[in-house]
Amino acid sequence: MSGTRREVPNDPGRRERILDAALDVIAENGVHRTTHRRIATRAGVPLGSLTYYFDGIDDLLAQAFARLADTMSRFYRRTVQRARTLAEAEAAVVELICGPGYATKRDMTLIFEMYAYANHNAAVAATTRAWAHRSRESLALHFTPGASRALDALIEGWPMHRAFDDAPLDRELVAATVHAIVAAAQDESGEPRS
Amino acid sequence: MSGTRREVPNDPGRRERILDAALDVIAENGVHRTTHRRIATRAGVPLGSLTYYFDGIDDLLAQAFARLADTMSRFYRRTVQRARTLAEAEAAVVELICGPGYATKRDMTLIFEMYAYANHNAAVAATTRAWAHRSRESLALHFTPGASRALDALIEGWPMHRAFDDAPLDRELVAATVHAIVAAAQDESGEPRS
Amino acid sequence: MSGTRREVPNDPGRRERILDAALDVIAENGVHRTTHRRIATRAGVPLGSLTYYFDGIDDLLAQAFARLADTMSRFYRRTVQRARTLAEAEAAVVELICGPGYATKRDMTLIFEMYAYANHNAAVAATTRAWAHRSRESLALHFTPGASRALDALIEGWPMHRAFDDAPLDRELVAATVHAIVAAAQDESGEPRS
Amino acid sequence: MSGTRREVPNDPGRRERILDAALDVIAENGVHRTTHRRIATRAGVPLGSLTYYFDGIDDLLAQAFARLADTMSRFYRRTVQRARTLAEAEAAVVELICGPGYATKRDMTLIFEMYAYANHNAAVAATTRAWAHRSRESLALHFTPGASRALDALIEGWPMHRAFDDAPLDRELVAATVHAIVAAAQDESGEPRS
DNA sequence: AATGAATGAGATTTCATTCAT
């Protein structure tokens, strides 16, 4: 009856609203207690729309995590890319570790969930690998490959500790550590990047 | 012969077998797909015995993770404690990061699951914090508090990347990074930094 | 054609069928042996539909008892309301006590179960109180408050004895007792006793 | 080895302690939620002793209710038996209805549970019938058979309403009602009993 | 005689998914 007319969704942006709701639910409940119903309620959409838009719960989670990775790595890259000098690059790394923009409490919770889930889901594993790769590329704009690896590990590990610690991060200590790592790696390789 | 005769389990060690089975199931399936049935099957015990020994699935998971944390942090401490000189201590840290004894693929998977779960379970959060604290204490046997923090973040973050990376770790790079961090922190403070 | 189209149950009346089945199961087995499965089987509906329609077994029982109370108190009121004279009102009370329409064997069994359950469930306690109140109101159409109270106690207690007794009720004795109570209460107060 | 020595329980009175604990548990939880474990905990006896002393949960409940019936009907009889005149007998009936010794809140809860359970358990049904019979016999010490029946119904029904009502009983109304019933029945039959 | 560890059967509940409309 409308065979030639192109059907248009009557609620554009619903897909994204569902994914954001999914991330909220995951952050609050964990993947193990994330259900269709909870997501639908949180997003304010009918239950049936979840299986209409997504191919089962695994697919939905995978796409939610992909959205998370995209948001996070954009921020990561933007932060690093702004730097014009090596010193500014180091400062950017310190910023990523200490926040407050990156690796908030909610971010960290979601990242933990994503890493955990990635070990049991191929699509999310790929997303995770791509994100890691992209982070390394961002760092490589300023640092040697070795420094990039080391710094990336630090950017990973330090906020994790912060997530479980009550004590706030010591920004000077972080800065000194970053600098030491960079200096060591630049020594080692003749060709500085920035 | 008396009313106070102590009843004895007719399968000693079953509790531990169940916890180990739970860790196996978690490593293979993730917390979200870890069920009583899967654990019981893996442990070779009747389904009903899980609720006999544990106060529900949350308690069971919490105790399994406590067992994991205990095993891991013992290894951590043993490795660090063996060192007699600062150089040996640095080597111990490199060993923790690069393995193969610590942070195996299975270990990392379990740690991810534990961190994720800790954000939604108070008991596991406490276990995680205690573990982090114990790690820092172990490092403090050899390093300044600042160095201990930085190294601990590195020990956390680097194996995580390894877990998702295909490439093996560059042991020399790790050693150089560790050394740089230690050198920087020792320079900076005659007295331990807080 | 629109998003707000009201979905319609594809088996209307199923809720009520489930409640009736629940009352059957309770009457035959008692609340302690009333299970989802037995109710579902009796109602001829899938097990899962019970938790779809009701918030757990307590809610289901509470609603079943509410249905019982409604049916019973409607009959009670209809019987009392029909009376046009005091004599007819007394006859109505005798009818309620001796049956056969009210307080059948099944009714009494269900009432016992409801009273017992009410002591452990707030919703059913409320239902029970409301029913008692409604009965008193019905009687108050014809009798003084004092007579209403006394008669209501009699309407409660006599069928209970009948339920455990083999002997049938002596209708004349009941009539005489009812009349004595009414006469005493009417004498005593020109104005209704409170 | 002790074939000829008569074995003696090392905890006499335990049977009774268990039965009392069972009644406590029933009063607090209802028969549906009365379990071996709860009774054992309440009685402070080992779980295994319940199935040692009793032939399953039904037997235990039956015996607990038998104990209740015995206690209650002894009190009933003692109260009625004390009366020396018809007036005292009426007063005794008023006492049974209004308390405080008979038909306390706990009593009523237990009686409800017993009546409910009796419909599904032959032994308890017998206990209930015997109790009813014994009550009628007690009343027959003073009243005509007809009055006894009517009064017994009243003694049954009125406290039940009290159990669900907030309002306390109107003692004068009860006394007047009892008197009216007795007077009517005595008229009717030439031979007064007391 | 007495007990508490142990378990199988089954109860309640959750939930991803299906499907008629």
Add this chain to the structure above:
DNA sequence: GATGAATGAAATCTCATTCAT
């Protein structure tokens, strides 16, 4: 295209009862 009613499969948990000691 979209939905919410509905359900089967399975998850968690409860518990009467058994039994080795």
